[in-house]
Amino acid sequence: MDLSTIITTLHDNILHTSYTEIVAVFFGLLGVWYARNENVYLYPTGIINVLLYIYIGFVAKLYADMGINVFYLIMSIYGWYYWTRKDDNKHVVPITKGTLKEHIINIVATFVFFGIIYFILKKYTDSTVPVLDSFTTAIFIVGMWLQARKKIENWIYWIVGDVLVIPLFAYKGYVFTGVQFAVFLGLAVSGYIEWNKKLKEYNIKRPSPIS
Numbered sequence: 001m002d003l004s005t006i007i008t009t010l011h012d013n014i015l016h017t018s019y020t021e022i023v024a025v026f027f028g029l030l031g032v033w034y035a036r037n038e039n040v041y042l043y044p045t046g047i048i049n050v051l052l053y054i055y056i057g058f059v060a061k062l063y064a065d066m067g068i069n070v071f072y073l074i075m076s077i078y079g080w081y082y083w084t085r086k087d088d089n090k091h092v093v094p095i096t097k098g099t100l101k102e103h104i105i106n107i108v109a110t111f112v113f114f115g116i117i118y119f120i121l122k123k124y125t126d127s128t129v130p131v132l133d134s135f136t137t138a139i140f141i142v143g144m145w146l147q148a149r150k151k152i153e154n155w156i157y158w159i160v161g162d163v164l165v166i167p168l169f170a171y172k173g174y175v176f177t178g179v180q181f182a183v184f185l186g187l188a189v190s191g192y193i194e195w196n197k198k199l200k201e202y203n204i205k206r207p208s209p210i211s
Contacts, residue, residue: 024052025180032184035147036191038095038198043080047073060172063125064117064137072144079148095199098146098153106142106153113138129168136165152199155192162188 027049034042050072057066086092098106118134121127143157162185170178 064133068137158188
C-alpha cells in the first residue's frame with residue numbers, strides 16, 4: 001500500500017467517523033489522563049467510555065472487544081470502590097508493586113483468557129480477526145484488574161496492548177479510535193513513569209516496621 005492510498009483511506013475514515021466514537025474517544029482520553037495522575041475520576045469518565053464502546057464493538061463485530069468493555073464496566077465500579085477505600089488512619093490505598101508470584105499468575109492468566117476468548121470467537125462468532133482480538137482482550141483484562149488494584153504493572157499491560165490494538169482498529173476503519181490508542185500509548189508510558197515516582201516517594205515516607 002503506497003502513501004497516497006494510506007492518506008486517502010485515512011481521509012475517508014475520518015469523514016465516516018461517528019459522533020458516538022468521537023464522544024467515546026474524548027472520555028477515554030480523559031479517563032487515562034486521570035489514571036496517570038492517580039485521580040479517582042478515571043472511573044466515572046471510564047464508565048461512560050466503556051458503555052459507548054460496548055455499542056461500537058457490537059456494530060464492528062469486535063465481540064471480544066465488546067466483551068472486555070463489559071468487564072471494564074464491572075472493574076470500573078469495583079476500582080471506584082477500592083480506590084476510595086480508607087484504612088483506620090484515613091489513608092487511601094497506595095500504589096504497590098506486584099510480587100514474583102503475582103507476575104507469574106498474571107502472565108498465565110493472560111494466556112488462559114486468550115485461549116478461552118479465541119475458542120469462543122472461532123466457534124460462536126463471525127469475527128474476522130480472532131487471534132489479535134483475543135490476545136489484546138486478554139492483555140487488557142489483566143491490565144484492568146491490576147489498575148483496579150493499584151498495581152504499577154498495569155501500565156506495562158496497557159502499553160503492550162495499545163501497541164497491538166492500534167492496527168486492529170485501523171484495519172476495522174475506526175481511525176479516531178486508533179488515534180485514541182496511540183495517545184493512550186503515550187499516556188501509558190507517562191503513567192508508568194509517574195506512578196513509579198509516586199511509588200518511590202511512598203516507600204521513602206513509609207515508616208519502617210518495628211522489629
